[in-house]
Amino acid sequence: MTENELIEKLKLLKSVEPDTNWAFSLKNEILSQKQTEIRVAYSRPKFVVPRYAMAFSILSVFAFLSGTFALAQKATPLSALYPIKKVTQQVMLSLASQEQKPGLQLSFVQEKMEYLNNSDKATDKVRLTSEIRSDLAKVSDSFKKINKPSKILAVSKDLEAQAEKLGKSESSDTELSKDILNTSSEILAVIGQTKTLASQCPGYISNQLEELKNLVTSNTSSPIDIESTTKSLLEVKKYLETNDCLSALDSLDQIRKNVLLNSL
Amino acid sequence: MTEEEFSKIYKQYLDKIYRFIYFKVNYVEETQDLTAKVFLKFWKKVNEPKKGIFDSNIKNHQAFLYKSAHNAVIDYYRTKSRQDVPLSSLPDTLSDDQAENNFEKKAEDSLALEAVRLGLHKIRKEYAEILILYYLNDMSIPEIKMALNKGEGSIRVMLHRAIKALRSQLALKEEKI
Numbered sequence: 001m002t003e004n005e006l007i008e009k010l011k012l013l014k015s016v017e018p019d020t021n022w023a024f025s026l027k028n029e030i031l032s033q034k035q036t037e038i039r040v041a042y043s044r045p046k047f048v049v050p051r052y053a054m055a056f057s058i059l060s061v062f063a064f065l066s067g068t069f070a071l072a073q074k075a076t077p078l079s080a081l082y083p084i085k086k087v088t089q090q091v092m093l094s095l096a097s098q099e100q101k102p103g104l105q106l107s108f109v110q111e112k113m114e115y116l117n118n119s120d121k122a123t124d125k126v127r128l129t130s131e132i133r134s135d136l137a138k139v140s141d142s143f144k145k146i147n148k149p150s151k152i153l154a155v156s157k158d159l160e161a162q163a164e165k166l167g168k169s170e171s172s173d174t175e176l177s178k179d180i181l182n183t184s185s186e187i188l189a190v191i192g193q194t195k196t197l198a199s200q201c202p203g204y205i206s207n208q209l210e211e212l213k214n215l216v217t218s219n220t221s222s223p224i225d226i227e228s229t230t231k232s233l234l235e236v237k238k239y240l241e242t243n244d245c246l247s248a249l250d251s252l253d254q255i256r257k258n259v260l261l262n263s264l
Numbered sequence: 265m266t267e268e269e270f271s272k273i274y275k276q277y278l279d280k281i282y283r284f285i286y287f288k289v290n291y292v293e294e295t296q297d298l299t300a301k302v303f304l305k306f307w308k309k310v311n312e313p314k315k316g317i318f319d320s321n322i323k324n325h326q327a328f329l330y331k332s333a334h335n336a337v338i339d340y341y342r343t344k345s346r347q348d349v350p351l352s353s354l355p356d357t358l359s360d361d362q363a364e365n366n367f368e369k370k371a372e373d374s375l376a377l378e379a380v381r382l383g384l385h386k387i388r389k390e391y392a393e394i395l396i397l398y399y400l401n402d403m404s405i406p407e408i409k410m411a412l413n414k415g416e417g418s419i420r421v422m423l424h425r426a427i428k429a430l431r432s433q434l435a436l437k438e439e440k441i
Contacts, residue, residue, distance in 0.1 A: 006431055009380045010399045018282040018299065026300050027274055030307045031267050137292045144291070 068151040101142040201245035265310040330411035384434040393427035
């Protein structure tokens, strides 16, 4: 690549922009800081409530909230209860393992796409489009954070199906269509690469060992944790002896990343 | 500072600060968190009581924002676990199946840009920083000098070395494929 070509490619990275909704919310949040500080300066009036009344109030609120949460699960993105459903979805995501998150997020995206395609109101379409674009960025993030090939393979079948379905989704919004295509392409590309790694695993392990050897011999200025590296290499040997190539690949990949990080 | 003045500065610098941080941390959520911290710090600073009538809490808004962003990224790396390395450090070769379906061209284009993005992540941080400021954020050499507190001569030299380093990194990647 020539220098000019590289500079042109660099400039293409200018397309990275913050999400409009997020930017708008952040500005409001920052500007509200001043108001919040002013409000705190005023003292609040105190109330005295009988204990039985307090208990009754708490129980009523609890019953109301439980009913509201149950109703909210059926809420559409266009209904007033939808924010509560979003909270539930966030809780589900926080409880899910890293490799389950992209699939879960994709299912939320698919649901919103269906509502988007059925919606008539322009304002709702704009809001939903913005939310979906933000969610797609989060899918991409979650997927990048799955750092073991064996974990990708574990979820690849469902994730592949979801990514293909997503890739076929249609939208009148050009930017959304671009994001959909990019996200599904990215997921499918990485799953494809991982499957190739799995099929070429023994050959790839030989290459990794060679690369690791070169890294270690060329990296004389930074110290390497010999004890921990030796322990990890023995683990790799154990996995290879039991024909568990992917686990060996995971361990070897981790050693390589640690050596690379030490050399930065 | 009035809300209107802040909004003007926010609009002017948000994209640039966001990009500056994103190409260092690589994750959207973390980028959003760090960007929020930078602008919140800015807002708090400009609302502090002034020491004198002619004093301004921040003399150069751009320099302040970039310095805050730079420090925020450093703090982020200090607290972040060293085990978290982006998945996209896997080699970018496509499988035979991929070559037969219509995602190939899109995936190759994305991979080319992805290679540049990864290359930025792998070269020295000062080099990546200067490339982002000059080519992505369209800052001039004097502006970069204010933001990074370095001499103009050093910046020009670093720019030249940064491009060279990125080209070498990308050439290395192409050889592996």
